[in-house]
Amino acid sequence: MFDLEQGISSWRTHMLAAGIKTPVPLEELESHLREGVQELTASGMEPQEALAAAIKKFGLPMPLQAEFTKVDKKSHLTEQYVIKVLVYTIWFCLVLPTYLYTFYKYDMNWAWRSAGIANIIFGTFLILLYKKINIWFPIIPNRLRRQTIGISAAVCGVAGMVLFMNFILLHFSLTMGQVVVAVLCGLTVMSIGGGIQAGLEEAAKRSTTTTA
Amino acid sequence: MYSVPMIRKELVAASAEPLILSLLAKGESYGYAIIQEVKLRSEGKLQWTDGMLYPVLHRMENRGLIKARWGESETGRKRKYYSLKKDGKTAMAKHHEQWSLVHSVLAGLKKEQYV
Numbered sequence: 001m002f003d004l005e006q007g008i009s010s011w012r013t014h015m016l017a018a019g020i021k022t023p024v025p026l027e028e029l030e031s032h033l034r035e036g037v038q039e040l041t042a043s044g045m046e047p048q049e050a051l052a053a054a055i056k057k058f059g060l061p062m063p064l065q066a067e068f069t070k071v072d073k074k075s076h077l078t079e080q081y082v083i084k085v086l087v088y089t090i091w092f093c094l095v096l097p098t099y100l101y102t103f104y105k106y107d108m109n110w111a112w113r114s115a116g117i118a119n120i121i122f123g124t125f126l127i128l129l130y131k132k133i134n135i136w137f138p139i140i141p142n143r144l145r146r147q148t149i150g151i152s153a154a155v156c157g158v159a160g161m162v163l164f165m166n167f168i169l170l171h172f173s174l175t176m177g178q179v180v181v182a183v184l185c186g187l188t189v190m191s192i193g194g195g196i197q198a199g200l201e202e203a204a205k206r207s208t209t210t211t212a
Numbered sequence: 213m214y215s216v217p218m219i220r221k222e223l224v225a226a227s228a229e230p231l232i233l234s235l236l237a238k239g240e241s242y243g244y245a246i247i248q249e250v251k252l253r254s255e256g257k258l259q260w261t262d263g264m265l266y267p268v269l270h271r272m273e274n275r276g277l278i279k280a281r282w283g284e285s286e287t288g289r290k291r292k293y294y295s296l297k298k299d300g301k302t303a304m305a306k307h308h309e310q311w312s313l314v315h316s317v318l319a320g321l322k323k324e325q326y327v
Contacts, residue, residue, distance in 0.1 A: 025266055028243065028292045032262060035244040035289075059261035067267035071274060 002048040008033065011055055018061030019143055020068065033058055084130075091127050096120065099180065106177030116181040119188050126195060133195070134202035146204055150197035157193015161186040219258050228260070228268050229277075230307035233300055236278060240295035243269065269294060277303050 012030060020026050036054035041047055099120055103113065126133070140146035165186045168174075174182060219227075235246055243265055250258055272278045277300035285291045296304070 025270060027290065029263060029266060031289060031291055032244050032266075035285075036262070057262050059263040064263045064267070067264060068270070071267050071271045 002046075004037070004047050004051060007048070007051045008037075011051075015061045015064075017143060018065045020061060020065055025068065029058070087127060087130075091123065095123070095184075099184065102177050102180040106175060106180075108175070108177045108181070112178050112181050116184060119181070119184045122188060123184075123191070126191065134199050137196075137199040137203040139203045140200060141204065143204075146200050150200045153196035153200075154193045157190045157196075160193065161190035164189055217257075219254070224258060224260060227258070227311075228265070229272065230304065230311060231258075232265075232268065232272065232294075233277065233296065233304035233307060236294055236296040236300070237304060240293045242291045242293050246294075272300070275299075 008030065011033065012026065015026055015029065016022065020029065033054050036057060037047070037050045040050035040053055045053070099116060103116065108116070140149065165182070168182045168186075169179065231250055232246060235241060235249060241249075243262075247260060247262055247265055250260070269278070269280075273280055273294070276297060278294045279297050280292050280294050283291050283293045
């Protein structure tokens with residue numbers, strides 16, 4: 001016996017996999033699909049046939065998602081702009097001056113000093129080239145797999161930072177300057193994880209914009 | 213069978229916004245009904261892939277041409293109803309003006325061919 005609800009639920013899974021968001025617009029799309037099925041069954045079609053016909057008429061999920069992405073692009077751009085300004089401000093007005101001051105104020109041996117400088121260069125490089133970094137990432141079209149890898153990387157980054165900080169700050173007695181460098185190293189570990197996650201997402205976007 | 217050709221997709225895409233605006237000018241409506249009405253009025257020659265209507269509706273909503281509200285169908289199912297906003301009316305008037313212009317140029321040229 002054909003189960004219409006199960007059929008619709010499987011259609012939803014396909015839509016979600018393509019990246020159609022829930023509840024908006026997926027709920028609206030489902031309402032439309034149900035309306036189509038209802039009309040066809042009312043005209044005497046079997047539910048299974050009616051669902052297949054309605055799904056076909058509705059169109060494929062990927063091109064649909066590509067259209068929705070175009071709509072979202074504008075609001076997405078403002079969001080990206082705000083994030084960019086925020087990151088720039090925090091880095092160039094807060095983190096960088098703190099470091100320069102630390103280097104100037106406290107004595108450190110060459111190892112600590114070069115660790116600090118390496119971190120600053122790495123961080124500045126990441127921030128300035130953020131948009132271009134995604135070309136180094138592979139395109140993973142499967143959304144679920146991409147997000148699993150990305151989120152795991154981000155979680156590992158945060159966990160790595162926490163472990164590193166706990167280890168280094170609790171087990172060594174550091175001078176003020178060394179603490180600042182250690183915190184910077186911890187933040188770098190975290191940003192690598194976050195960077196992998198963001199890079200994978202950006203790479204995936206690149207693939208949809210070139211094929212759209 | 214090939215009687216009157218279906219309208220090609222570029223034209224379907226270009227006419228989506230003016231058609232939606234003009235339909236909503238008659239009163240609020242929802243996705244499924246909009247598609248049915250366009251199909252009926254064009255005798256099935258103007259056909260959208262059903263799903264593709266929604267990105268268009270959402271874009272128009274983002275641009276402030278139309279507004280949406282959730283309501284219920286006669287059978288109690290959730291439905292999103294759209295209606296025209298003030299900017300939508302202005303946009304509709306502009307569309308009509310432009311489409312009339314294209315139409316009159318085309319009609320004028322066609323007439324000359326038969327003189």
